[in-house]
Amino acid sequence: MFEKRLIGLIAGLAVGSLIIQTFVDLDADGGTVASVWWNMVRYYTILTNLTVAIVFGAMALSGKRLNAHWSGAITLQIVLVGIVFHALLAASHEFKSIIGEVSNHGFHTVVPALCFLWWLTCAPKSGLGWRNALQWVIWPLVYAAYGIWRGSLDGKYPYYFLDVPELGLLGLLREMSIVAAGFLVCGFILVGIARIHRPSLSSK
Numbered sequence: 010m011f012e013k014r015l016i017g018l019i020a021g022l023a024v025g026s027l028i029i030q031t032f033v034d035l036d037a038d039g040g041t042v043a044s045v046w047w048n049m050v051r052y053y054t055i056l057t058n059l060t061v062a063i064v065f066g067a068m069a070l071s072g073k074r075l076n077a078h079w080s081g082a083i084t085l086q087i088v089l090v091g092i093v094f095h096a097l098l099a100a101s102h103e104f105k106s107i108i109g110e111v112s113n114h115g116f117h118t119v120v121p122a123l124c125f126l127w128w129l130t131c132a133p134k135s136g137l138g139w140r141n142a143l144q145w146v147i148w149p150l151v152y153a154a155y156g157i158w159r160g161s162l163d164g165k166y167p168y169y170f171l172d173v174p175e176l177g178l179l180g181l182l183r184e185m186s187i188v189a190a191g192f193l194v195c196g197f198i199l200v201g202i203a204r205i206h207r208p209s210l211s212s213k
Contacts (some may be wrong), residue, residue: 012131017069019123023062026115027055033109038209051159051167053152054094057086058116061124080090080132081203084124085196090120092195093188134203142196149192151187 034045049055064083068074075083094117157173160166166173170184
């Protein structure tokens with residue numbers, strides 16, 4: 010019962026944050042919902058929270074669970090959303106409204122924290138190993154290529170560490186190496202936790 014309620018809460022908060030952010034951007038920039046979403050999905054934060062909303066929503070409706078690999082994968086991606094924001098981006102981020110601050114903390118604080126709680130207490134962990142951590146780095150690298158492509162279309166790069174004109178090729182490789190290493194280290198930490206910890210709360 011605890012797991013079902015937690016999964017439903019995570020799905021609801023992720024969906025709610027996406028809806029709020031849509032209205033915030035519509036109010037700030039105008040345009041249509043389609044144009045606002047085209048701009049929103051340039052960001053790793055939005056794409057990852059959208060993935061959480063879809064996956065946890067599907068689990069809430071179907072009652073099915075992710076296996077250990079995919080549980081770890083989605084947890085790592087969303088937890089890194091929170092870590093990267095609070096460690097690198099929060100200091101320079103200005104909120105234009107209180108409601109924008111609400112959605113921002115939903116994306117970067119509440120949903121990541123609850124996903125980690127779900128993984129720690131409920132998700133399957135058996136069989137996770139170092140190969141899983143290596144595979145989990147694929148998604149951020151794929152996103153990096155996508156983010157650079159999006160930036161090349163209109164000159165608006167979603168994150169400073171993807172800004173090719175500003176960084177140059179060597180600078181981009183340096184920044185991406187740091188990001189990939191960070192994901193890899195956090196993936197190894199997740200695997201390490203999985204090896205010493207097992208879910209203790211009932212999922213029924």
